[in-house]
Amino acid sequence: MNLLFKYKKVAIFLLSLLLIIFWGATRLASPLGDKGQTQTLTIAKGAGASTVAEQLAKMSRASGGSVTAFEIETLSLLTGRSNDYKMGDYDINPKASLSSILDKIARGEIAPLKIRIAEGATWAQIKSVLLKADMQHDAQELDVKQLATVLKLDTASAEGMIFPDTYQYRRGEAETAVLSRAAQILHSRLNAAWDKRAEGLPYKTPYEALTMASIIEKETGAAEDRAMVAAVFVNRLKVPMRLQTDPTVIYGIGADFNGNLTKADLQTDTPFNTYTQDGLPPTPIATASMASIEAALHPADSKVLYFVARGDGSSEFSETLSEHNAAVKKYQLNPVKKSAQ
Known part of the structure; x- marks a missing residue:
């Protein structure tokens, strides 16, 4: 009798485990919702799994889904992702699977911010654009001669040496880092065009x-x-x-x-x-x-x-x-x- 009871307990445990695995796999494979466009999830510094779960659950409701914060937090813990969430802004497609969304956050695939440097812009105008961006403002006090030195240009002035385009950057990235990329692009494209003049x-x-x-x-x-x-x-x-x-x-x-x-x-x-x-x-x-x-x-x-x-x-x-x-x-x-x- 005791042996039969033990078998029943084991069977119930295994059945429960299978149900949990099935539930978890189903939920992880399911999307947050079935409608709506890409949204931005912002994870603040020090935000825990419960906070992230609440944010994602809110997105789910807004996009016609029914995934709860409890489910998201539980699955985060069961899959070992809850301690890996990295701060930043994430582009979240509600139609993507919950598993892929949690993976994106755990890997820190932060959505890049963008800034537009226009054609016909002077350095003074570019500085004004940069100042509005969420960057480390390390170029605001530089004039065109100082900027040329910082960017290691072979010209005395940096005026016109920034290629006009849309650039991606990460929150808190230095202005000079973005400007350096833009200057390198200009150098490469200008020299290539010069060769075919x-x-x-x-x-x-x-x-x-x-x-x-x-x-x-x-x-x-x-x-x-x-x-x-x-x-x-x-x-x-x-x-x-x-x-x-x-x-x-x-x-x-x-x-x-x-x-x-x-x-x-x-x-x-x-x-x-x-x-x-x-x-x-x-x-x-x-x-x-x-x-x-x-x-x-x-x-x-x-x-x-x-x-x-x-x-x-x-x-x-x-x-x-x-x-x-x-x-x-x-x-x-x-x-x-x-x-x-």
């Missing part, structure tokens, strides 16, 4: 081509005009003729520029005033897209020397001053902020 260009180095590209970036209102804008400035360098481009003057004025470019500004000599200085400015004036870099290295086959804004974002190009004056009369009936080129 057109013949007869008036640049001695890739850096000069980048400087031209930054001007093209700031002067182009319509993407399809880039190659023609490039042709204007390349032709002026070849004549030779001063570039006479407003964005360089504005850059030279710096923080004192109030948004209104005056005749006095155009006559005030600075290293960046291409109305008073010959050739290219000493450094790029902003970030340049690959499209502008390609335009600088492959300008349109044209003899144009002038262009004027039409008012719709595009430009009218001319080979002679008389043609240009006629275009100015046609398209610039009212004063505009950007002067005719």
